[in-house]
Amino acid sequence: MAGLIKDEDIQLVRERVRIDEVVEQYVTLRNAGGGSRKGLCPFHDEKTPSFNVSPSRGTYHCFGCGEGGDAIKFLQQIEGLTFVESVERLAAKYGLQLRYDESVQQRGPRRDPQQRQRLLEAHRLAAEFYSTVLQSSPDGQAGRQFVTDRGFDQSAAGTFGMGFAPRGGEELVSHLKGKGFTDDELTIGGLASRGQRGLYDRFRGRLMWPIREMTGEVVGFGARRMFDDDRIEAKYLNTSETPIYKKSQVLYGLDMARRQISSSSQAVVVEGYTDVMACHQAGVRTAVATCGTAFGEEHARILRRILLDHDAFRGEVIFTFDGDEAGQRAAMKAFEGDQQFTAQTYVAVEPRGMDPCDLRLADGDAAVRELVASRIPLYRFVLENTLTKYDLDRGDQRIDAVRESVGLASAIRDKSKTEEFLREIATRVGVDVDQVREEHRRHKPATKPQRI
Ligand SMILES: [Zn+2]
Structure with missing residues (x-):
């Protein structure tokens, strides 16, 4: 002890x-x-x-x-x-x-005082190991092909520390045990699992992205499925919660994007590891992504602390939702969340539903920069999604459209923004603004939106 x-x-x-x-x-x-x-x-x-x-x-x-x-x-x-x-x-x-x-x-439960340092060191060595496999081992061939197919060169893969987990299933375990790590350290750190015949590698035959903290230290991994015979169906696997990895508090790419986010007062939130890479390669160096979880209040708080500009939060947070239903639900959820954050939130939607990585492959770096520049305020995006359900050439449908839209206005607590929004509804639907105001006055929200 x-x-x-x-x-x-x-x-x-x-x-x-x-x-x-x-x-x-x-x-x-x-x-x-x-x-x-x-x-x-x-x-x-x-x-x-x-x-x-x-x-x-x-x-x-x-x-x-x-x-x-x-x-x-x-x-x-x-x-x-x-x-x-x-x-x-x-x-x-x-x-x-x-x-x-x-x-x-010492009183209290036993505890390894060096645990965090040990787990960080194990992750640093694991990232190094995976990277070597990707660069030079025959096992890494599928990974090298994927990197090339996605439009990245060796230096991009190197910048992001990409790697490859061998298919054998015990290579990382024996590598790290050779460096003196214990079974407990490898399982607690999420690098290995315990089976009937001892430890085996948590990630097998997968393309690897090290997930780094703001400080640059590797705390976990994202792993993409590469082979049809992979017994784990999930396309992406992430490190599960460990003493050093909390997915609600990690943003992939933040170690590299942080300074740029701070100096440009803009953060771009994309959906995947390759999207972060594509953005950075295209010159959008403020891109980050959540790792295997939806963007939540803790992520918002982290970005807000970095975006601080003078005495107020004045930054822009741009989400590249794809137009699908999940993306729209995420937008609606953000709309009901933190109002200050919402007011600064923008959405960049690629009309063909392409993510930044696909877009860069199809149309090049400039197209990615243009996508980000074409952002629209979140409230307008949500309004447009609501209005697509109605045929605005019909009078009765226009009334229904106004009724539903003013419900969105009720989610805005900043009264100065409400009037602006009501005017926008009137213009979009094609009715008099007084009629929209009247509907808004009559509108009683069914449930009060939850303040987070
Ligand atoms: Zn305080």
């Missing part, structure tokens, strides 16, 4: 760690005068920054929710770590060696 970290080593961590560097892994900070810096608080939902960081004092404080402390506390809070885990992680980041006082036994 590990003892407590020696006090003087904790003190050393406090002195060496730069609080602004630690916070900036999660939050965009700007200068706030007097040597202090501020950004959007990661601990409560806010639109104007009240989260202050003082590099000279090594502390942070939020005037909105009252949270505050030093770098150790910050990491504890944002990553859900214990005090000791937080000190260990900071020490590892800054290359500080910790000493433990073995005479004092």
Whole structure:
């Protein structure tokens, strides 16, 4: 059982760690005068920054929710770590060696203090291993062909760290065990599964994308099915939840897109790994994707913290939904979610239903950039989808169309935006705006939209 970290080593961590560097892994900070810096608080939902960081004092404080402390506390809070885990992680980041006082036994459940570092190291080595297989092994041939067929060259595959999981089923396990990793580390990290005859590789015969945190560290993988005899039917497999991988908090490509998102105040959300690659290759360097899950409130919060511009969130988030039903449902869901976010949300729809990767293959890089530039506000996209159900040449249908459309207006809580929307409905349907206003007044929402 590990003892407590020696006090003087904790003190050393406090002195060496730069609080602004630690916070900036999660939050965009700007200068706030007097040597202090501020950004959007990661601990409560806010639109104007009240989260202050003082590099000279090594502390942070939020005037909105009252949270505050030093770098150790910050990491504890944002990553859900214990005090000791937080000190260990900071020490590892800054290359500080910790000493433990073995005479004092730690209370509470047993825990491997180095677990996170070990799992990150295992993932780093796994990514390296998969990458070598993709580049040079006969097993990787199918993967190399796929990369080429999708319009990517070797250097693009290298930039994104693409790899290939061998078909044999035990290659990665024996590689990592040869490097000293235990069975538990490989299964807990999601790299291996336990079968009747021992461990086997979690990913077999699949094309691999390492999923990196904002800091660039590999925390998981996305894996595409390549062979018909693959016993796992799913086209895409992702790392399941592990101590270092939480899919609700991961955006693929964010490590590369982050700076560009911050400087251009724009983020593009696409649906797959190849779409992120296609966008970046085409010059849309703000593209990210969720990994095996729908875009959720936590993803929105992460983007908002990066998009912070001066005192307010002024960025644009552009979704490339395809026109299909799932895409439209996702749009409707976003519409009912965070209003501030919704107001900044745009949709870029390719008329033929092509995703960015297919579009780039068919029409080249410029077409991808044009798709993003052709974005329309989310509310207009939702309105258009609603109106397609009606024949607007018929008077009775126009009335029904107005009735349903004003229901959308009720989801808008920002009253200044409501009037604008009502006018747009009137124009699109071809009725007088007073008639739309009247319907809107009479409209009683069946259920109050849930505030997230
Ligand atoms: Zn706060």
